[in-house]
Amino acid sequence: MEEPRPQPRLYRQLNEYCRSDAYPFHMPGHKRRTDAYFTADFPNPYSIDITEIDGFDNLHHAEGILRESMDWAASVYGAGRTCYLINGSTCGVQAAICAAVPRGGTILMARNSHMSAYRAAALAGLNIRYVYPLMLDDFGLQGGLLPQDVEKMLISPADSPRDGIAGGSTDGVSDWKPSAVFITSPTYDGVVSDVRGIAEVCHRHGVPLIVDEAHGAHFPFGEMFPVSALALGADIVIHSLHKTLPAFTQTALLHVRESALPGFADLERLEYALRVFQTSSPSYVLMAGIERCIEYMAGEGRREMERFAQRLAGLREDLRRMRLLRLLDRDSVGCAGVYDLDESKIVVSTRGAGNLSGAELAEILRRDYHLEMEMCGADYVTAITTLADSEEGLARLGAALSEIDERLTNAAENRATNRPNAMFAPRVALPIHEAQSRPLCPVPMEEAAGRISGEAIYLYPPGTPVVVPGEILTQEIVDTICAYRELRLPVQGLRDRTAATVRVLM
């Protein structure tokens, strides 16, 4: 007889963990508050979990209660159309790209886009041209995108390896002329680009602008936060409600700008693409959660955002006093394409504290203070704060970071060290979809320089690639991946989970 498998323990472990004093500086934005106004009157999920029964409409062909709900949501946002997403921003990004660019066409994409955008491009067989963010060198973080860099790519054929089109092809207008521009603003770290300037450039050249504002769902509800891309001329905007607002994981929105219809956005294609990328059994619990979140944010939540901004200002003031650890702050606005900064992201650099990596700082915060960060890079950590964060929670973060900084300052040896946080512009040998269909073989990572990668390699989070399939691995890229591996950062995308080997084209 086979040995019985061990009992499943996910929900037990979750229950235990969520009752502990571990404090979440990560998504979802409701921060597991069951005592808060926004959750107090929400029914037990089991009691409202239905399917498309009479009177409750169908998300994929909404014409009743869901249509009314989404039209109401659009009026809250000032959008022409708002669609509820229950497969996260991921499905919104994928639908927007597939609807805006014909199969086999070309897209101009910010290189620091989330992997969901790359996967959509691969699925639709697109050629990708890239526009690169500047780098905030002091922090080793990505800065913003410049409108003039977007414009350059819209008026010139592909002519450099940075461009993205395989071989830098200049044959045929249709090869290089993008049908849409896709950018991410804010970044995972809260960096906002000049979206208005980029939208003007796009419209001057007759192409729609899609903005992945997954991390900026709170922007429309607080004057102390950056202006949402929706108000700045972007044609399609995607929001992850669950990242920064009190909403269930997986809930998100796709908005279409009023005046983008029909010129810059084709609703029929979008709705078809959403049918492709969303489950055919959308959860009524999640959809009710979306509606509840927007209703709250349009009323009491807006006032809570003001109180949250005050709590946040207090935390940031404390963190500005750190001596070796350094807070990403508004003094970076105006540098490296940083047009604005979402101050709800607490990004702390360890660059001044030589021997401390981002992963080590996150570990100290977890182990000694029971504070869980959203992510860590080679030499920084990022905490997500939202209106659901209590005064006490923010104070715990402030006190922990200040104490660690004090200890580091008193320690004898502290040299500033720059660890790899690079943004590469690898030469493209083949589009992603072509590389993915070629035979691959594994080679040791250390010997992979000069080969064409058959795999995407990225840290998750943030999920922006170091390389994608079809790109040539350079020595610098290989060294960076090896360094990430040594720092025990979450290197993903490879079949070999240890990152000891990478599959390359044979």
Ligand SMILES: Cc1ncc(COP(=O)(O)O)c(C=O)c1O
């Ligand atoms: C910039 C960006 N876009 C899109 C996504 C996907 O969002 P979701 O988790 O809501 O599917 C993420 C996820 O972290 C992201 O960081």
